[in-house]
Amino acid sequence: MTSEISTILGRSTDHWARMVVLVLTLALSCVVGLLTPYLLAVVGIVLYIAMAVRRTLLASYWDLAARFFLVAFAALAACFAITARQPGDLLFAFNFVMLLLFAPLRQLLANGAVPGSGVVTARLALAGAALAVVVSLTALLFLNYARADTPLLGAIVLSNTAILLGFLSLIGVLADQGRLRWLYLVGPFLGIAVALVTASRGPLVAVPPLGIVAAVFLARHLQLKRRHVLLFLGLGIVAIGLLAVGLQDRFISIFRAAGDILSGAAVSDETTRIRLVLYEAGARAYLESPWLGHGWARLMSAVVPYLPPADLRHAALPQLHNDMLNFAVAAGIPGIAVYLLLIATPIIAALRSPRDEMYELRCFGCIVLGVAYFFAGLTDLMFGFEFHTAIYISVAAILLGYCRPSRPA
Secondary structure, three states, X not given: OHHHHHHHHHHHHHHHHHHHHHHHHXXXXXXXXXXXXXXXXXXXXXXXXXXXXXXXXXXXXXXXXXXXXXXXXXXXXXXXXXXXXXXXXXXXXXXXXXXHHHHHHHHHHHHOOOOOHHHHHHHHHHHHHHHHHHHHHHHHHHOOOHHHOOOOOOXXXXXXXXXXXXXXXXXXXXXXXXXXXXXXXXXXXXXHHHHXXXXXXXXXXXXXXXXXXHHHHHHHHHOOOHHHHHHHHHHHHHHHHHHHHHXXXXXXXXXXXXXXXXXXXXXXXXXXXXXXXXXXXXXXXXXXXXXXXXXXXXXXXXXXXXXXXXXXXXXXXXXXXXXXXXXXXXXXXXXXXXXXXXXXXXXXXXXXXXXXXXXXXXXXXXXXXXXXXXXXXXXXXOOOOHHXXXXXXXXXXXXXXXXXXXXXX
16 A cells, blocks of 8 residues: 555656656746746756655666766766866856756656647747747836846847747647647747847757758658648748838847958957957967867966957957857867767767657757757857756756657557
8 A cells, every 4th residue: 555655656757757847948048037947957957866765767878868968967067077276166166957867857748748749838938939939028118128138037038048949839739739830930940039129149040951951851741742841931031021121120139240251351240259359369279279178177277378459348248159169178189079978969860869759859959959959069068057958958868758649668
């Protein structure tokens, strides 16, 4: 009797933990903001301990993606340990603790996989993108935060997340056979709207490649002819154009900065100029120590000798605004390899997953995840700080664990 009660309580607890991970990651991350990664980490740590007690933890790491993320964490921790100048430098490895928690999170979600899990994922992602629009407009129009840049979630972080959720919601076109199937096409435009409302230009870099990925998958799944694909792309461009006209001051600055860079003229846009200065200094700092880097603790102090005197104040920024450069300066060549492994792991795991009815869905979602993070990481940090790292791992766990027809044997 006692064992039966324990089993029932365990299943109930797992169910609610699963709901917390799904809703918090996909629907509420833009509302809860910077508290999201800590809540997800708490769930992951509790799961980690519970699975260790149940003696199922090691089995959860047999999953391919879990092993890759474990290798990535170990490699970064080793680099940080070798380059540490004081014991506290090792603590920066815990910026990546979610890599360790992927295995229990994926197993939790896999245990609750059901045939309709793809639809649930798409609906929650669409809700998350819609709520991101509400958050941005509320912060900008009613709370008077410039660019909707609130203490709870910065404008660029909000925009990157909204775009990711918007494109992930297209999973619904692949999975949902109901009357609302075409509603999911609104998702990407919700994400783009957030970026334009918040005047976040960097996140828009990811939109064209994500649009190509979406067009290819949807065309194949729906068996569309080329003219239909071109029609949909044209309508998408028109919709983006209408948004741009409504927010022309924010949109024009994107082309002005691009024109300055391509022409070789002095960059008039200050934020773009600062990024270019940081990129040059970061590249020179990497060449100073290419094999193991300088450690995450000296990510910014390492670039100080290479910054112009007028730009020394930018060393106070928390990162170099480019993911690969951050990893290169912090951990050298192993850091670059780890970064590429992080981007590739969900895609490789999805491609090697069982070819069930959700195989296409998993591949699409994981490619969207990797492409979104890679291109967003060209102008900002996506790995290394809590929020985006937690979202990446949690979304990967949902796609690879939850988006399956039923609980795996």
